[in-house]
Amino acid sequence: MPSDYRERPCVLLVEDAAPLAAMYQQYLKKLPVDVDHAATLVNAKKCILDRQPQLILLDLKLPDGNGTDLLRWLREEQRSSPVVILTAHSSVDVAVEMMQLGASDFIEKPVTASRLITTIRNLLEQSRLQQVIHDYEKNCVRDYYEGFVGSSLPMQAVYRTVDAAATSKASVFITGESGTGKEVCAEAIHRQSKRSDKPFIVLNCGAIPQDLMESEIFGHIKGAFTGAMNDRKGAAILADGGTLFLDEIGEMPMALQTKLLRFVQTGRFCKVGSNKEETVDIRFICATNRDPMKAIEEGVFREDLYYRLYVIPINLPPLRDRTEDIVAIACHFLKQFAEEEEKSFSSLDQEVRQLLCQYAWPGNVRQLQNVLRNMVVLYNDTVVRKEYLPAFFHEISQCGMSDSSEGARIQSALGAEAAVKPDKKVWPTECVLTEEVQPLSVVEREVIEHTLTLCDGNIPKAAALLEINPSTIYRKKQQWQVIDTGEQVDLLET
Known part of the structure; x- marks a missing residue:
């Protein structure tokens, strides 16, 4: 139970008639609550400020005012205690007005014990649950976390895993599409670890020529190879005591993976051109945008190295799988870039918000x-408007229009019947049912691929015609790529 919720909740009874107040208090003895009584608005306000009751029973007719005055005051004071109206002057209009002012329930006098007890019990339970939810959101749901923006459930799971991984010495293996924030995740782990005051060294294996990668990791001595004019420290020594982040580790040559495996196991290595072993203390974090198991099957990633590094796995979700975070991320970057560029932007137009959430974001957060x-660079305004968006967003907003020439061309290509009844769904000619019934997955693929062909590969347009989310097509294409060995899929195609 939340710390600010009493074991015995306080119920404030605001009633000027002493006999009725005594009767209600007698009713409430059957409940585990403390009852405070106020006969006037002035005393009621004082009690609310002093005692902060969990529930208020309010008579409408009071000596120094009306119960509606107290409801308005509660709203101004931003008090969330549920209020139950007790009155003999009932009508539909009065009840509606009370509810609009924030009343939780409305009981007509004479009030029976069972009705009052049931109402109070239910409202107190609702308040308790709301407090539990509030405490959970306050303590567990994080909108911002170590460079990440987002309160979605997938990101909450990531935050919890990072919390747990940070306190460990074990290696971390981060997977996720390009642009999902793998380096942000690695740095978050380092900043929360006991090594936070030590170096955090980043090495992008995909950006280093293969013949120089060993030197970048382990360093070299003078004369080790042509151009090695001096001794040079590698990332291994630079990260001693701290964290070494090997980004895109799947791009590392197999021969070097063998040396890395020994280094991970023992902490010992030799510089290029040297036979002298050196020892360092390093925490390894690795990342890749590829499927590591598929890389193992293809023979481009060592299985023993994978299992040595894959101790704490973290998978970062693509932006299309956490669309509820898109607006928050966009607003965060809008504020940041507006300050950097000294522009006046402060908000997103509603239509812009909708378009941002509809787009599949193959480049993820980096693309956004x-x-x-x-x-921000090209325009100056207080609000981001639809016309400021890149061209492909305008295609998304227009592709669903049935009277557009593009839509008419595609509908015509889908079948002659579409020209007569454009609102009727027509199968592509290749998918017309015959005596041989094909699996649904086969028919689904034929329909999607046929529509993509008609749309010249434009996924958002095809998705609009098929009345599905663009992310569904991206996901299907990834699945087909796994099935069709060697098939190339361009996920940046829009």
Whole structure:
């Protein structure tokens, strides 16, 4: 139970008639509550400020005013205690007015014990549950976390895993599409760890020529190879005592993976051109945007190295799987870039919000970040408007219009019947049912691929015609890529 919720809740009874007040108090002895009594509005306000009751029973007719005055005052004071109106002067209009002012229930006099007890019990339970939810959201649901923005359930799971991983010495293996924030995640783990005051060294294996990668990791001595004019420290020594983040580790050559495996196991290594072993204390965090198991099957990633590094896995969800975070992320970057560029932008137009949430974001948060920076640099306004968005957003907003020439062309291609009844769904000619019934997955793929062909590969347009989310098509194409060995899928195609 929340710390600010009493074991015996306080119920404030605001009633000027002493006999009725005594009767109600007698009723409430059957409940585990403390009852305070106030006969006037002045005393009621004082009691609310002093005692902060969990529930208020309010008579409408009082000596120094009306119960509606107290309801308005409660709203102004932002008090959330449920209020039950007790009155003999009932009507539908009065009840509606009370509810609009914030009353939780309305009981007509004479009030029976069972009705009053049931109402109070139910409202107190609702208040308790609301307090539990409030405490949970306050303590567990985080909108911002170590460089991340987002309160969605997938991100809450990521935050909890990072919390747990930070206190451990075990290696962490981060997976996720490009632009999901793998380096942000790695740095968050380092900042919360006991090594936070030590170096955090980042090495992008995909950006280093393969013949130089060993030197970048382990360093080299003078004369080790052509151009090695001096001794050079590698990332291993630079990260000693801290964290070494190997981004895109799947791009590392197999021969070097063998040396890395020994380094991870023992903490010992030799610089390029040297036979002298050196020892360091490093926490390893690795990341890849590829499927590591598929890389193992293809023979480009060592299985023993994978299991040595894959101790604490963290998978970062793509932006299309946490659409509820998109507006918050966009507003965050809008504020940041507006300050950097000294622009006046402060909010997003409602239509812009909708379009941002409808887009599949194949480039994830990085792509959203670039879109926001582009608009802030090119325009100056207080509100981001639809016309400021890149061209592909305008295609999304127009592709669902049935009277557009593009839509008419596609509907015509889908079948002659579509020209007569454009609102009728028509199967592509390749998918017309015959005596041979095909699996639904096969028919589904044929329909999607046929529509993509008619849309010249434009996924948002195809999704609009099929009345599905663009992310569904991206996900299906990824699944087909796994099935069709060697098939290439361009996820940046829009």
